[in-house]
Amino acid sequence: MEEPATSMLRSVNDPLRPGVNSSGERVLSIEGLRVEFRLPDESTEVLCGVDLTARPGEIVGVVGESGSGKTVAALAVVGLLPSAAHVSGGSVRFFNENLLDLDSRQMRAIRGSRISMIFQNPRASLNPVFTVGRMLREVLLVHSGLRGRKATVRAQELLADVGLPDPSAVMRRYPHQLSGGMAQRAMIALALSSSPDLLLADEPTTALDVTIQHQIIQLLLRLRKRQNLTQIVITHNFGVVAELCDRVAVMYAGAILEEAPVGRIFEAPGHPYTRGLLSARARVEQSSGIRSIPGQVPELKNRPTGCSFHPRCEHARDICRVSTPRLESSAPNHSIACHRWRELAQ
């Protein structure tokens, strides 16, 4: 079957992609997701009830320090958790399907075709002994059945679409012959080869220079504009969130502590942890220096009782030590998991 050259720009009314145009529908809806790492002698819960949704065309940011469980959550969605990790509860709905019910063959058919992922270290994510063209051709063969001349033409289109000049030259290159930015673009081209509905971007710009970071962010924004691509962007960088995302979820020790539209998070952060993260950023107009959050992210096997942030929280009270706060709505579209958000808001 001949793929139209504009298929990357597939209409949002495409009947093959249910729900893309119905605004109430969700592309992804994670509810109460629990993941634990099982070792022979102990098991550690790394995600304890994560809720996250993404609507069509939305770019959702997930922020948090290293070890907060952001990447584990993304890997759980695509079914690529390391072998020691097990999903112990919750659901991951992709349109109307619970991905956790699918077997590995069904998951594989979804990966790379309807849900794709890009990673932090783009050059290490490309096989060092294969050319970019070789990778693209294999992915196109597996998901679209394209081969030969058609595959080459499509591969060149994909590379041009992610802003790589001279696609046919890039096709012949090996990963070590690409810059980090080019490698990330090539990875994005691979991820988008069969026009997925959802892109999971795990720290897509962290390993790149600042100017290249900005270009990749512009590319991701363009993809949303052009093909209404829903994205979940994992980052620890609030700058990336501000530039790229519509909504942001703040993760800490395997749980989401606050979720709000991006503008709201910067104007009125509700959770003490979010406030801490925001004041830990360097700002040009700032004179008082950077304030860091005291203490460290807890080890997950010694998770504090109650609110997992209480040992580092200057507002902690007795209740924070015993009872785990749930996410509650503080304003439309804004939820906070903190016992004291009302008092702190004043």
Added chain:
Amino acid sequence: MAAFVARRILLLIPVLLGVTVVTFTLTRVIPGNPIDLMVSPLASEETRERIAENAGLNDPIWIQYLRYIEGVTRGDFGDSFVTNQPVLDDLTSRFMPTFELTLFAMLLAIALAVPLGIAAAVWRGTWIDHVSRLLAVFGVAMPVFWVSLVAIYVFFFLLHWLPAPQGRISVMIPPPDRISGLYTIDSLLTGNWQALKSTVQSLLMPAAVLAFAAMAPLARITRASMIEALESDYTRAARSLGLPESSIVFRHALRNAILPLITMIAIVYGYLLGGVVLVENVFAWPGLGRYVYNAIASSDYPALQGFILYSTTVYVLLFLLVDILYVLLDPRVRL
């Protein structure tokens, strides 16, 4: 590429010179007097003295060395004290039997070890991984001559499946016409099925014994480098693209794991050339191993030195081949 190969072959000269210095010195220092071999034990002191004089053994050691080197450059490695043949002719005629044995042993080892290593990496921690580890331990721990004897006892004496140690081919069957010098290939090419059957039967046991020893390191390196490749970022990315697991294991991961495997194959092949000395003796294999064993036992200096030069050259060329394969297989390696 041609310049690289030429440069590496030129590099052989200093390597071989260094080797001759060491072997020449060592063979002169270790105990044992070659005159005892060259003349009858009943010969008079005068005769001994005259023969030593004629053989140049009375000259200062550096004169002997220079004379030796001068001969080597003309392709004259000296005559063996034992066979009284030119050493180079002796070595050349014994090279092919050893090459045939070690080649088949290596192919057998690779054919068994690589799938085993891949399986152990893919199904890590399962019974297949444990079996592979156990085989590796046995392969390394059991001396080849002992395994040879056990194999002969079981497969010849008890089961009568394979012939007695009889060299390369049964004494009752004339060897195939010489084309390559490898009996298997030659009997195939000439359609000599009788010779082929006997050759394969004779080859099977010694090759399997050597392969058993060679398998262990190959299976271990395959497992280790497959695990590394399967846990790499590019494998995770390939999985995230929905590629089938068979492609991930056999194309994406194996293609990377093959590089350390090639180096290990070369190292193990060198080790095999040592192990073959014992195996050839047990199986009456008329190869280099038996030749060098006899040379050591009888202080046959020219034969010993010639063999060491010969095997050094094989080593260096083998590793040159490895480097060339790296250039061909790993795009990151440039000349």
